Amino acid sequence: MHKYLKKTLVISVFILTAIALYENFLLVPEYTGLRTGVSDYIISSGLSDTGSLNLITAVLYDYRAFDSLGESTVIFGAVSGIVLILSRKMLPVSSRGLSFIVKRTFGLVTPFIALFSLYVITHGHLSPGGGFQGGVILAVISIIFSIVYGSAFDYRRYSPQVKTAMETMGAFTFLGLGVVGILMEGFFLKNLGFLTARTGTLISAGSIPYVNFGVGIKVGAGLAIIFYSMIQKTFKEDF
Amino acid sequence: MMTATVVLENLLLIFLVLCAVMSVRFEEELISIIFLSTFSIVLTALYLLHRAADVALAEAVIGAGLSTAIFMSAISQIRHGDSD
């Protein structure tokens, strides 16, 4: 097809779609005029139900914890798929890292990043954040390692086997807490009442912090695995 | 106060659209990725403006941080792909 004709076609279709979407969005009522049955309930009694100050975490890891399990399984599946497609035999020592100053400075900063990620993970039910975000920060450490110290550094410290084990452990923490919910409270992923302490303290909100912890480890390890399988070297004969 | 927020929001929205268009328009992958990362940061600001701190944190970490790094590594693979 002629190039310009195609371009015109694409643009006109997008304009058409934009008009159609705009027309339909006009029909959607204002934010104030909505039915807010479920959200009102959660806002009013979320804290007393779950003991989590952060209502988003309450929704994510208590009311709809099953969705979160599904989402973390999505990452698990994505990790498996990417490792499957991209898995190669050797890690290239493509760079020996950045200069000495950067290495040393980063060495000083790393514990603080790790601490921050731990903070985000463990305070998920008290302040913004949670397992997912904290896990990503954890993964970022590993990525920065590879940039600063060269790609082999992280590989030697934490081999893929360790990461896989961590990922599996995180997934099992989540699943195990769910099964414990069946055994102790009668429902899968039900918040474990016997773990709850006073609202607002670190160890409160039942099993939510533990779930957070599991998700954090899982996401961190999983994303690191994804990153490392992407920078590995390709061999022709491996295909 | 109210108007200032509205103006800021609209500015950010325009910038958001601009970033999106730019990231598609450029043929150089690196520039596209930078724009995508900018896109994420603007989105983070928008989330914060709407007081969604959790989402903003996630967007900042994943959109601006992680996905940029992964994109970069992918690009380095593409560029070096033929040689090794």
Place this chain on the structure above:
Amino acid sequence: MMETRIILLIIVPLGTAFIIPFIDLINAKLRRFFVLLGISIQIFNLTSIVVQYFDQIRDGSLFLQYHLGGWQPPFGINLVMDNLSFLFIAIVTLSLLFIIIYSIGYVGHHEGKFYVLYFIIIAASNGAMLTGDLFNMYVFIELLTIASGALIAFQRSHPGSEAAIKYLFYNIIAGSLIFFGVLLTYFNLGTLTMADVANNFAALESGIQLFITAIFLTALLIKMGVFPFLFWLPKSYDSSPAPVTAVLSGVLSKIYLYLFIRLIWTVIGFETIVALNLNILLIDIALFSSFLGHVFALQANNIKRLLGYSSIGHIGMIFAVIMLNTEAGFYGGILHIIAHMFMKAGLFVACGYLLQYTVSNHYRDFKGVGLRDKPVFIAFIILLLSMIGMPPLLGFASKWFILMAFLEAQSYFGAFIVIFGSLTAVIYYLRYIAKGFEEVRLSEDDLKMEVFNQPLLSVLYREKIVTFITYAYTAVIIIFGFGFRFLNIPLRMSIESIMNVERYIELVLGG
């Protein structure tokens, strides 16, 4: 009724998927034991449900629920098993069991990752069929997409990756559209539970109803591969390994058909579709899609791609006959879903066996395949005969009921498409059967080429398992072909649970 075992249907495969990488680290030989353990627990679980609720399955009052985290439906997630989802779960589990045994014999490299993704598919398909919550459904759909997309690229060849990318293009767009639809629903109705949405959907303004319906429909049409969006389908069927293709064609498309039935009849309500004047449009699109699928199949020079095109034809036909919204239509449609699930999966499985030594899937390489593996080729022919609807096989019964439904609704175009489909099918299948029986002489070099062209096959290619599964599919087709009345009661009951939405709403929200 609250029943813990239906959550086990999801978390047992999930747990198996989680444990396999760990087992790989310890001892890779244990892997198959855990795979078999997982699938047998699953089967045991389902069997125990069947045994305990046999009477309720028979009189159609089966209704099992599970409230996740103990939250009541509008606030938490609920799982629902009524007769429709029970039927689908039973057949999907049976089909997945066959395919996993087949893949034990088939998959050579990266076995661990294959099983992880496979068990994720099992968990996600069960979850998608059991869930009573819109967002949860979206999560499971996403899970299915990611896992199947990775499996399509399993061979790590150039066409495989290309097909996977195309597949992900389409399916992630569809996934985000579903997400958008869920978002809109929540925005307008403030709830995500299907029953609650169904209860309030009719009260919405018709413009918004159309908005939500249009987005869901577009997404599901992409997922099913109906007319304007059929382009991803043949490519991904062609370039993925045989067990994956069997899953894609035999299981995934059927799950999306199930979700379509759930969304349109239970959540949105067929009256709404009629009020929006969409039903005629959808029937015509589906029939046109069916027509195109069969026409495309005529020009395919590649057996797996041909089967993919014919899948488009059959899915379009099922879609159209379901859209008739008559009892006969559902009867024929669901019977054909079952029939097509076993026929297509069996065909792909047999193809995987037959094409093991050929250079490619191309028509010219199909030469002499039948002479080399005669017993499997005969099973292959039987399955093909079932596809075109010859009598002692299940294909005939389902074709009969579909035709009857079309004629009862006086949709003569639909009846024409059914006949046209089976006639064209005769032409394009006979060509391959003829080629399969042609004599072929192989030189030494050819043999070498053939062996080297199959990196997927391990040295320990377990031929007997693979052959056995092919026969198992054929046996299912023949047995149900004679005894399709066995399916009468489950079919009638599931139709009742499709039609009787009020009962669903009442039981979910009240119980």
Place this chain on the structure above:
Amino acid sequence: MALLWQQFLASFSFESYFPLLAEVGVILTLITALAAWNYIKEYKFWYYILTLIYLISTVVVILTTDWFFFLFAWEMVTLTTTFLLAWSSWKLVKQYFVIQFTGSSILLFAALAANALGYTEIAAIDSVLLQFVLIIGMATKSGIFIFHFWLPPIHSEAPSPVSAILSGWVVKLGYIFLLKIIPIESGNTMLYLLGIAMVVYGGWQAVRSADLKIMLAYSTVSQLGFIALAIGTGGELAFLGAVLFIIAHGFAKTTLFITSGILQREYGSRVVYDFKGAIFKRPLTSLAVIISFLSLAGLVFSAGYNAKYLISSAQLPGLLTKVVFFGFALISAIYSLRILYWIFIVDEDYSNFADKLKKALNSYQIYSTDILAILFGTLGVLIVAFWPEMPGDMLEYLVDYDFNIIAGVRDSIIYILLAVYLIHNNAGFKVKVRDHLSLERYLRSALDFIFSMSRKNVKFDTDKIFETVFYNTIFNTSKKIHDFFYQDLTIQLLWIPVFLSILLLWQQIYSYF
């Protein structure tokens, strides 16, 4: 399952003449099974298994009144006969299956339409349109005129016992079905006209062919024309005639195809001019040939005479009818007697008949099962000839019926004299031996015809014609459609916003139209 079984049993109806027809079908199948014992060498076990399934299916087809079981069983007949053809060549299997499946598809459509319109059981159907569709479907399966084109090639190329099955009984199933659905009072004019066309066309082609099996296949077309004509006429007498004709022709044609197999083996040829001295070499076979051909010709004291007499007396009385039927009978007589002429009369010296026979019998090689088979077949022909009401008075109506034998003798003599005169004068209609018939040849001649009109000289490769021309046409057409829809990825993905916008703006679009 129990339900299905009960329903299956309850769907059987043992009324009027259908049980008789089922019995005849069973007997014919057993005869062919006998004949096949020597003929089929490889995979004998599977041959008999298929025959058994075929046998059961035919009985179901004839007796059931339920549409589902009827079509189920008929498809089983199609499937088994298709597989039986596999003993000859793959090409035949393919062609036969495609044609039969096309017919069954139309029939399936028609049957379900009938079901939807309230004819829940197989019984007389009043709607002319529905009759028409059913006849079209049936025509493709059983070879009514226009759709008969596949019948001679396939019936002549099949192995002899299979031809006997196909020609002797499988094609009759369609007519038995028509006996059920055409209302006995009114008949069907279209069927009547098609029947006339078949009689004339089939007879003419039979006269034109020198190959025994091709000639037999064409005579099947011609004879089936009588049945179609009879059913199209309507009335008790015509229907009884059709039944009698089906039985008579079944026996005669089965016998003839089996004998053709024997002769073919004996002489290594299928051309009638080669069968010299058959009566000495194979006296019993020749006797069967003679009797069966006389029955086909409709001469008196044969099964064919009774049936034809019934049919002709069911017509409107008048000179025209007489003349027309005289013509029909003459055609049959010509092609029957012509074969007899070539086999037994020409260049034969009967002066020392007994000696020759004795001499031949010394080197006689007995195929016992074959001989038994043709004896049974001949016996069948004779039974229908002398007991038209059938043993046990199964066709009660015919017990006291006057078949007007005297007039029959008179007419037969006239036919014989006329036919002998014609045959003698035209040197036995000796024609050039055609190639074996095949559907490819038809296609080729059609293409030659088309190209000759455009004055282009193109030679076609007949062997590959289905692959090259027929398939390539389909392939290229569908390729074009495929390429039209399969643009590049951008356009493919563009369908998503297009479709979404159409759905979103559906209200406006719908109101616009």
